[in-house]
Structure formats: C-alpha cells, structure tokens
Amino acid sequence: MSYSQCDINNCWNKITYAFPILTDTLFTDCTNEEYDEIHRVIVGLGVQIKIRDLILIHIEKYLRQHVAPSFWAKFQNVEEELKGFQLFKSAVNDLYESAANFAGMLKRLTTLNNSCCDNKPIFLEKDVTLGFKQLLRSTLLSQLPLNFQVIINHFYKISFNVFDNENETSDMAEDVMCSGCWNEYTDCSCSYIVKVFYDTSRKLVELQLLERLTGQVLTNFIQMRIESHIQKLCTGTFDVSHISFLENWLETTVMSWLTRIYCAGSSKPPPDDKNIQNAIAKFKQKLSYYLYFTYTKLRIDQLFNIIIEYPDSQPAVDDIKLCLEKTDLRSTLCKKLKTEIETRLLHPGVNTPDILTAYISTIRALRHLDPSGVILETVTDPVRNYLRNREDTVRSVVSSLTAEGAGSELAEELAKFATDDENEQEEAWDEWVPDPVDADPKVNSSDRKASDIISMLVNVYGSKELFVNEYRTLLADRLLAQSVINTEKEIRYLELLKLRFGESQLHFCEVMLKDVSDSKRINALIHQDKNFMALNEKFTSNAMILSAQFWPPFKDESLALPDEIKQHLEAYTKSFEALKGNRTLNWKPHLGTVNISIEIGEKTLDLTVSPFNATLIMHFQDKPEWSLDELHQVMKVPVTILRRKITYWQSMGLISEKSPDYFVLVESSDGNRSHVATGQVQEMICEDDEAESAMASAHDQREGELQVFWSYIVGMLTNLDSLxxxxxxxMLKMFASQAPGTECSLQELRQFLDTKVRSHQLVLQGSLYKLPKP
Incomplete structure (x- = not known):
C-alpha cells in the first residue's frame, strides 16, 4: 500500500499530537480515546520502534537543554546556610514538577513500547518510567557543576541540627534562641524545616536521585558530625567509657535521621522494600566503622597521657581494646605510641625514676590492652635500650623496689609476687588464642605473656646479679646512714627479694643485717666494760662492726681524726679484742654520724653531722684561725674536698673566710643572725652531705671485681702459653661462682682483656691472648 504525502503529514500530525516532545513541547490535550486511534495508525504503519526511539531522543534532548540547566542554575555557591537550604528545596521541587510533566507521555510510551515486537530495554530498564529516571539521572550528572555540594551541605546541616535538638525543652524566655533553627523562639521555623526536609527527601527518593546526587555529600557531612561529636564528648576524659554512648548516639540520632531521609519521614523502612533496607544497612555499616575508626584515632593520639594516668584511665584502654578488634589501626597505634614515648620520655630532661614510672604504667596498660604482649614488646623496645644506657637505672629500680608507703609501684609488685600462687594453672587448651600476625615468631608466646614487671626490668640488663649487687650497695648506704636502724623492715624487704631472686643471691645481705644486730649486742657489752668507760667519760660511741668480705667496697677516703678521738677508738678496739679474742677492728673514720653541742654565747646548738664536719669544727675549738693548707695537713683531706665541705659551717654562720683560703671562727652575735638567715642553705648542704653514698661507684666496684680474675688469667697463660x-x-667459670659480682659475660671479659692489652700486660696475636715476654 502506498501513502501520499498528505497521508504522511496527517499521520505525523497525529503522532506529534500524542507525543508533543517531538516538537519540543510537553503539554497536549490528547485523550485516551484519541491516543488509541493514533496508536492504531502507528501500528498500522509498522513504525513503533522508530517512533519510540525518536521519542527517547527528543526526551533526552529536552532534558539536556531545558531541565538540567534549570536545575543546576539554582546551585549557587552561597555562604548563608538558610539561603542554601531554600535553593536546594526549590531546585528539587522544580525538578520534580518537570519530571511529573512527563507522566502522561511516559504512559503512552509504555503502551507503544509494549506493542513493539522486540520490546528491548530502555536505558537498561524494562520499565519505561525507570528508564526515564535513569535518563534523567545520567543527564543531570553529565552537567554536574564544580560546587554543587555547597547548598546540599547547607540543606542537610540545617535539617540535622533541627533533628538533633528536637527533643530539647522550649519553655524558655522569648529572647532565647532556638538551638535548632537559631531563630528566636517566637519565630522558630523548626517545624517548617522538618516538613521541607521530609518532602524534599521523598521527591529525591522517587526520582532515584538521593544516593547519586547527595550520597557523597551526605556521607561527608555525617562523618564531620561524628568527628565533632567525638571531639566534644571525649577530649581530655579518660576515666569514662564512651563507646556505648557513641553507639547509642549513632543509632538513635544519626541512623534515625538517615532512615527518615530514605523513608520520606517515616521512622522505619517499609518491610517489603528490600532496596531501602539494604541501603540503610550498608550506610550503618559504613558509619559504624567510621565511628570506631575516628574514636580510635583520637584515643591513639591521647594514648601516652592515657598510659600515664593508668589505672584511672582503664575505661579508655577498654575502649581502645574493643575498637582495635573492629578497625585496622593496630600498626598505627604502635608507631604513634613509639614516637610519643621517644619524643616525650626518652631524653636527658626526664629523671630516671620518672621514666621507670612511665615504663611500669606502659607495661600495665598495654598488658590490659593486648594480653598477647605483642604491642608491649614492640612499643617498649626503645625504652629498654634507653634505660640500658642510663647509669642510675639499676639504682632507681632497686630504690623503688624497697621504697616505703603507697605509690611505690615496684614495691607493690614485689609484695604481690609474694602472695601469688606459684603453681598457677596452665591455660586451658580450649582457651588458647593464636598470636597476632605482627608477633615476632622467634619469641615464645608463653614467655611473652608470663613476664611480669620486675622480670621485664631485670631483662633490660639480662642479669639478676646486677640488681642484687645494687640492692646490696643500697642496703649498705641505708644501714650506715640511719642512726636508728629498723632491722625488721629491712628483713621484710630481704625476704621478699629472696622469693624473687633466690636465697643464694642474697646471702651476703643476710650477713649484713646480722652484722647490725651483732653490733648492737657488742656495743652493749663494751659499754659494760668498766675499764673502757673509765677512760672515756667525756663522750660515748657506738660502732657498726662490719664483716668486710660481705659488704660492698667503700669509697677510698682519708680523714685524720683529732687525737682524743683516736685514743677513744683505740680503747674501743682493745675492749673488742678482749671480747673477741683473735679479731680486731679496722676503723673507717669518714663514715657514720656525730652528735655535737656547740655553745655560742648564751645559746647551745645540738647538731648531728658527719665525722668530717665534726673534726673540722673541733680544730677551730683549739685554734680560731686556720688556712686551707693547714687544715689539709692536719686532717689529711684533699684541698678540693675541704673547700667544698667547709661551706657547711659557713652557712651556719660559725666560720667565715677572712681572706682567700683563710678561715676564722665567728663567735659574735652576728653569727647567730647569719645562722638564722642561712637556714635554707644549711638544710640544702646537710641533705647533699647525707645523700652522698659511702660505697664505691658501680663502675669502680666492677673494676675491682674483674681484677679478681687477673691472677687466674695470669696463671692460665703461664701454664698454657696462649688461649x-x-x-x-x-675456665674462669669454674672459679667464679661464690662471691657476688664474680660472674662475667664474654663481652665484658673481652673489654677487660683489651684493657690489659692496651696497658701492655697482655699480648693479642690473631685471636690468642698471651703474656708478654720479659
């Protein structure tokens, strides 16, 4: 059948009447009956597919040229939040109305599409309406402006603020601002904002634009609110757990708000709409992870302070422990904390006791955080290395182990060890947990978990003996510095240390304490000797009688006592020899304390001073003026020490420097005023004098201990030529097991022998040591 041009024109006019989009218009008065007739014409002509495709082309053109530009024209980069809110609302409303104008045309297009023999999908959608929405969405996004997110962010910021504050009371004065919309309560627009918010969300959902248009902006906005909420709630507070509060806030506020966005104001998603349910569930999963991630990052930044305040900060540690299981921030925590410790703790400006206190808190906190001990092992490695190079570390540890009163954490740990059951049950097989992936495979996991605080401190040096020797020195200092010795307390500490380090290691200390009790008994017996008391009526003395081979070495200091004191000590020695028979005394005149009375005018000063200070002031009793060199000759004390220690009596106002290195006794009342004025200086000098150890330094002691080996080494090399x-x-191990300090590591022995090589007492040829030829 052939058609004239007139027939074709009439058919085209009827088709454009039914589908005005073909002439770039949207409105028509075509009725259903009229369209049925037009549809029959199209089918009769057999051009359904061509007309359908042509219609879709014109729809896409109209959306691209009219709808999309009109929509994006409202996305202005404005700073006023309320203006941005209104612009986004207006843009969505206009877009929704524009899409609604296609409703009649889409219905006819559906009928036309169904009559096509191929009935192929339209933009990957079988439904024409869904295909149209896909076309609308892709057309809009193809013209996306740079700053489109500005007014969307304003829109959600205002609506979330209203939702977050909708439960607050509003019975306040009229001049108070509403915390939701920030207007006065008389002009509160919260209800209007909520209505617009729900209506706009519904339209975006219907147009299937919600996630593609606002998803990323909405996600960024919620993440910012989560961050600000965590900062506001958790900064600086470590004694309260915040995870449950944050989880509740996320569920009741954030997720409730998001549900209303997806469900057009409804608090629950439709039970039959799996798409919305899945979208909300995915959003919640993503935001939950971000909540844990953000909170953990904040706590990691605060972890050094959290550790310092442990155990008061245990709730914060519990939160971190929970969050580490839900995030991948374990390595971040280790790196950050390691850097914080090195920066804030491991430098010369921090005292060793403070470093030890922080180290102990770190051990306790990280043990609670990670029972496997892997994080602790990783983080504290720089601390162990640093403490190993500090000279006073061992003494600080030992002092803390035997410190009195609450607050001494190591003393508490030592006492706790004594009360713990030594036969603890082994971990049940069904409670076994593998080590984390970052654990060192060379370290036994049971050893890592079993090490307590004291063991970790001992392992810094790798030797119990070093700690025992330092305790012996500290005990000696303490016994010699006290005028009244509390042996019961010292015995209690010793028993606790024996449980930790073993009895054989502390045998020498037992002898030292026995010397104290024996000295009391011997002093009592000597004071009952009538011959001794008859010769010493002017003053009395009590001696501390020490078993020299069991006490640590003393400092090699000299002090010549006044003649009357020497005579008194000689008489004491004779009484001791009469009492003990084949034993005698070797006096250490620079040790101990002296109680003296000094009369100044009408006043008397009763002081307890060192033997040096007592000897010095007694010389001024016989002769009121002395030069520094004269004092040096009579007291046998180096001039440098004299110059330093004479300041004690200068601070008391009893001695003044008349001219350089020439001192005189001050007997006028000015001396009393000077004594009062310099009370603080006196106290400082007294404390410094008393705090000075009577024992040889650890380095000097170790040099003396290693010297014990020299005679053995000489004998070996004499008999065996070279070794x-x-x-x-x-070979030395066979001779070095009796006295403390006689154990020697291979590295320490190498250094000792190298010293002998440098002093030409040994010869090193290749890898063999030998004695030099005479």
Whole structure:
C-alpha cells in the first residue's frame, strides 16, 4: 500500500499530537480515546520502534537543554546556610514538577513500547518510567557543576541540627534562641524545616536521585558530625567509657535521621522494600566503622597521657581494646605510641625514676590492652635500650623496689609476687588464642605473656646479679646512714627479694643485717666494760662492726681524726679484742654520724653531722684561725674536698673566710643572725652531705671485681702459653661462682682483656691472648 504525502503529514500530525516532545513541547490535550486511534495508525504503519526511539531522543534532548540547566542554575555557591537550604528545596521541587510533566507521555510510551515486537530495554530498564529516571539521572550528572555540594551541605546541616535538638525543652524566655533553627523562639521555623526536609527527601527518593546526587555529600557531612561529636564528648576524659554512648548516639540520632531521609519521614523502612533496607544497612555499616575508626584515632593520639594516668584511665584502654578488634589501626597505634614515648620520655630532661614510672604504667596498660604482649614488646623496645644506657637505672629500680608507703609501684609488685600462687594453672587448651600476625615468631608466646614487671626490668640488663649487687650497695648506704636502724623492715624487704631472686643471691645481705644486730649486742657489752668507760667519760660511741668480705667496697677516703678521738677508738678496739679474742677492728673514720653541742654565747646548738664536719669544727675549738693548707695537713683531706665541705659551717654562720683560703671562727652575735638567715642553705648542704653514698661507684666496684680474675688469667697463660677468649671464659667459670659480682659475660671479659692489652700486660696475636715476654 502506498501513502501520499498528505497521508504522511496527517499521520505525523497525529503522532506529534500524542507525543508533543517531538516538537519540543510537553503539554497536549490528547485523550485516551484519541491516543488509541493514533496508536492504531502507528501500528498500522509498522513504525513503533522508530517512533519510540525518536521519542527517547527528543526526551533526552529536552532534558539536556531545558531541565538540567534549570536545575543546576539554582546551585549557587552561597555562604548563608538558610539561603542554601531554600535553593536546594526549590531546585528539587522544580525538578520534580518537570519530571511529573512527563507522566502522561511516559504512559503512552509504555503502551507503544509494549506493542513493539522486540520490546528491548530502555536505558537498561524494562520499565519505561525507570528508564526515564535513569535518563534523567545520567543527564543531570553529565552537567554536574564544580560546587554543587555547597547548598546540599547547607540543606542537610540545617535539617540535622533541627533533628538533633528536637527533643530539647522550649519553655524558655522569648529572647532565647532556638538551638535548632537559631531563630528566636517566637519565630522558630523548626517545624517548617522538618516538613521541607521530609518532602524534599521523598521527591529525591522517587526520582532515584538521593544516593547519586547527595550520597557523597551526605556521607561527608555525617562523618564531620561524628568527628565533632567525638571531639566534644571525649577530649581530655579518660576515666569514662564512651563507646556505648557513641553507639547509642549513632543509632538513635544519626541512623534515625538517615532512615527518615530514605523513608520520606517515616521512622522505619517499609518491610517489603528490600532496596531501602539494604541501603540503610550498608550506610550503618559504613558509619559504624567510621565511628570506631575516628574514636580510635583520637584515643591513639591521647594514648601516652592515657598510659600515664593508668589505672584511672582503664575505661579508655577498654575502649581502645574493643575498637582495635573492629578497625585496622593496630600498626598505627604502635608507631604513634613509639614516637610519643621517644619524643616525650626518652631524653636527658626526664629523671630516671620518672621514666621507670612511665615504663611500669606502659607495661600495665598495654598488658590490659593486648594480653598477647605483642604491642608491649614492640612499643617498649626503645625504652629498654634507653634505660640500658642510663647509669642510675639499676639504682632507681632497686630504690623503688624497697621504697616505703603507697605509690611505690615496684614495691607493690614485689609484695604481690609474694602472695601469688606459684603453681598457677596452665591455660586451658580450649582457651588458647593464636598470636597476632605482627608477633615476632622467634619469641615464645608463653614467655611473652608470663613476664611480669620486675622480670621485664631485670631483662633490660639480662642479669639478676646486677640488681642484687645494687640492692646490696643500697642496703649498705641505708644501714650506715640511719642512726636508728629498723632491722625488721629491712628483713621484710630481704625476704621478699629472696622469693624473687633466690636465697643464694642474697646471702651476703643476710650477713649484713646480722652484722647490725651483732653490733648492737657488742656495743652493749663494751659499754659494760668498766675499764673502757673509765677512760672515756667525756663522750660515748657506738660502732657498726662490719664483716668486710660481705659488704660492698667503700669509697677510698682519708680523714685524720683529732687525737682524743683516736685514743677513744683505740680503747674501743682493745675492749673488742678482749671480747673477741683473735679479731680486731679496722676503723673507717669518714663514715657514720656525730652528735655535737656547740655553745655560742648564751645559746647551745645540738647538731648531728658527719665525722668530717665534726673534726673540722673541733680544730677551730683549739685554734680560731686556720688556712686551707693547714687544715689539709692536719686532717689529711684533699684541698678540693675541704673547700667544698667547709661551706657547711659557713652557712651556719660559725666560720667565715677572712681572706682567700683563710678561715676564722665567728663567735659574735652576728653569727647567730647569719645562722638564722642561712637556714635554707644549711638544710640544702646537710641533705647533699647525707645523700652522698659511702660505697664505691658501680663502675669502680666492677673494676675491682674483674681484677679478681687477673691472677687466674695470669696463671692460665703461664701454664698454657696462649688461649683464645672463649677458652679463658670457660675456665674462669669454674672459679667464679661464690662471691657476688664474680660472674662475667664474654663481652665484658673481652673489654677487660683489651684493657690489659692496651696497658701492655697482655699480648693479642690473631685471636690468642698471651703474656708478654720479659
């Protein structure tokens, strides 16, 4: 059948009447009956597919040229939040109305599409309406402006603020601002904002634009609110757990608000709409992870302070422990804390006791955080290395172990060890947990978990003996510095240490304490000796009688006592020899304390001073003026020490420097005023004098202990000519097990032998040591 041009024109006019989009218009008065007739014409002509595709082309053109530009024209980069709110609302409303104008045309297009023999999908959608929405969405997004997110962010910021504050009371004065919309309560627009918010969300959902248009902006906005909420709630507070509060806030506020966005104001998603349910569930999963991630990052930044305040900060540690299981921030925590410790703790400006206190808190906190001990092992490695290089570390540890009163954490740990059951049950097989992936495979996991605080401190040096020797020195200082010795307390500490380090290690200390009790008994017996008391009526004395081979070495100091004191000590020695028979005394005149009375005019000063200070002032009793060199000759004390220690009596106002290195006794009342004025200086000098150890330094002691080996080494090399280092070390082990300090590591022996080589007492040829030829 052939058609004239007139027939074709009439058919085209009827088709454009039914589908005005073909002439770039949207409105028509075509009725359903009229369209049925037009549809029959199209089918009769057999051009359904061509007309359908042509219609879709014109729809896409109209959306691109009219709808999309009109929509994006409202997305202005404004600073006023309320203006941005109104612009976004207006843009969505206009877009929704524009889409609604296509409703009749889309219905006819559906009928036309159904009559096509191929009935192929339209923009990957079988439903024409869904295909149209896909076309609308892709057309809009193809013209996306740079700053489109500004007014969307304003829109959600205002609506969330209203929702977050909708439960607050409003019975306040009229001049108070509403915390939701920030207007006065008389002009509150919260209800209007909520209505617009729900209506706009519904339209975006219907147009299937919600996630594609606002998803990323909405996600960024909620993440910012989560961050600000966590900062506001959690900054600086470590004694309260915040995870449950944050989870509740996320569920009741954020997720409730998001549900209303997806469900057009409804608090629950439709039970039959799996798409919305899945979208909300995915959003919640993503935001939950971000909540834990953000909170953990904040706590990691605060972790050093959290550790310092432990155990008061245990709730914060519990939160971190929970969050680490839900995030991948374990390595971040280790790196950050390690850097914080090195920066804030491991430098010369921090005292060793403070470092030890922080180290102990770190051990306790990280043990609670990670029972496997892997984080602790990783983080504290720089602390162990740093403490190993500090000279006073061992003394600080030992002092803390035997410190009195609450607050001494190591003393508490030592006492706790004594009360713990030594036969603890082994971990049940069904409670076994593998080590984390970052654990060192060379370290036994049971050893890592079993190490307590004291063991970790001992392992810094790798030797119990070092700690025992330092305790022996500290005990000696303490016994010699006290005028009244509390042996019961010292015995209690010793028993606790024996449980930790073993009885054999502390045998020498037992002898030292026995010397104290024996000295009391011997002093009592000597004071009952009538011959001794008859010769010493002017003053009395009490001696501390020490078993020299069991006490640590003393400092090598000299002090010549006045003649009457020497005579008194000689008489004491004779009484001791009469009492003990084959034993005598070797006096250490620079040790101990002296109680003296000094009369100044009508006043008397009763002081307890060192033997040096007592000897010095007694010389001024016989002669009121002395030069520094004269004092040096009579007291046998180096001039440098004299110059330093004479300041004690200068601070008391009893001695003044008349001219350089020439001192005179001050007997006028000015001396009393000087004594009062310099009371603080006196106290400082007294404390410094008393705090000075009577024992040789650890370095000097160790040099003396290693010297014990020299005679053995000389004998070995005399008999065997030459020996390698490891052979010398093995042979020395057979002789070095009785006295404290006689154990020697291979590295320490090498350094000792190298010293002998440098002093030409040994010769090193290749790897063999030998004696030099005479």
């Amino acid at each position: 390698p280092l490891d052979r010398i070390h093995q």
